[in-house]
Amino acid sequence: MNGLHLTADLNGVEATLPLMLDPEALRALCQRAVEQADLGAVGELFHRFEPVPCCEQTGITGVVLLAESHLAVHTWPELGGVTVDVYVCNLGQDNSAKAEALMGWLVAAFAPRDARLQRLQRGAQSPGLSPIR
Amino acid sequence: MNGLHLTADLNGVEATLPLMLDPEALRALCQRAVEQADLGAVGELFHRFEPVPCCEQTGITGVVLLAESHLAVHTWPELGGVTVDVYVCNLGQDNSAKAEALMGWLVAAFAPRDARLQRLQRGAQSPGLSPIR
Numbered sequence: 068m069n070g071l072h073l074t075a076d077l078n079g080v081e082a083t084l085p086l087m088l089d090p091e092a093l094r095a096l097c098q099r100a101v102e103q104a105d106l107g108a109v110g111e112l113f114h115r116f117e118p119v120p121c122c123e124q125t126g127i128t129g130v131v132l133l134a135e136s137h138l139a140v141h142t143w144p145e146l147g148g149v150t151v152d153v154y155v156c157n158l159g160q161d162n163s164a165k166a167e168a169l170m171g172w173l174v175a176a177f178a179p180r181d182a183r184l185q186r187l188q189r190g191a192q193s194p195g196l197s198p199i200r
Numbered sequence: 201m202n203g204l205h206l207t208a209d210l211n212g213v214e215a216t217l218p219l220m221l222d223p224e225a226l227r228a229l230c231q232r233a234v235e236q237a238d239l240g241a242v243g244e245l246f247h248r249f250e251p252v253p254c255c256e257q258t259g260i261t262g263v264v265l266l267a268e269s270h271l272a273v274h275t276w277p278e279l280g281g282v283t284v285d286v287y288v289c290n291l292g293q294d295n296s297a298k299a300e301a302l303m304g305w306l307v308a309a310f311a312p313r314d315a316r317l318q319r320l321q322r323g324a325q326s327p328g329l330s331p332i333r
Binding site: 068070072074076109110111112114116128129130132133134136137139141143146148150152154156158183185187189190 | 291316
């Protein structure tokens with residue numbers, strides 16, 4: 068299935084931001100952004116990690132399943148890090164602009180010090196990766 | 201967060217394979233493969249699309265949230281297509297070999313005619329994409 072997969076690896080995000088710690092805050096942002104982007108949510112799942120001795124992980128991991136594929140967000144407040152994945156298939160129409168808009172809103176909401184964005188073309192005949200910046 | 205993101209875009213998968221149509225079959229495969237790979241599932245969500253006039257989509261979309269990030273699978277039986285994402289962060293240890301093993305089992309289970317695999321290095325200082333084949 069041809070489609071566009073956008074990834075963002077964020078650093079320097081404020082560790083006390085509710086989006087980093089509170090699954091309900093992150094869920095609300097994701098729901099709002101998916102709706103604004105005119106993509107179709109068909110399910111969602113968010114999990115907050117309890118601190119564990121091995122790695123002191125205290126963040127959130129969450130996903131919104133889309134009619135067009137998925138949105139996934141993982142936060143590491145202890146490191147000020149976040150990753151975001153937006154993958155949309157292009158069945159019936161090109162959803163690339165919606166994916167770019169969704170990613171833009173999510174990255175802006177975390178206000179990172181720096182962001183590494185990559186754009187991966189999916190599908191058998193696609194050209195592969197092109198860095199965004 | 202540095203990590204490894206593997207993607208597989210599969211074509212020529214048998215449309216009547218239970219894994220293409222039955223969320224419980226796909227869920228069981230994913231659970232088993234995650235366990236075999238010694239990765240940590242913290243939640244899962246699978247959804248079956250009902251056929252709709254616009255695009256005749258009848259497949260499954262599903263995700264397993266991992267302590268190490270996520271596994272996502274989308275099927276398009278009407279096209280014989282499947283996409284698989286395995287993303288593992290390398291917090292505390294390098295989980296790359298586990299990710300490669302998990303992806304290998306999943307691709308083999310779908311027995312595609314052809315597979316396009318890509319390997320994306322995630323994180324602020326990572327080198328980006330390298331095609332597997």
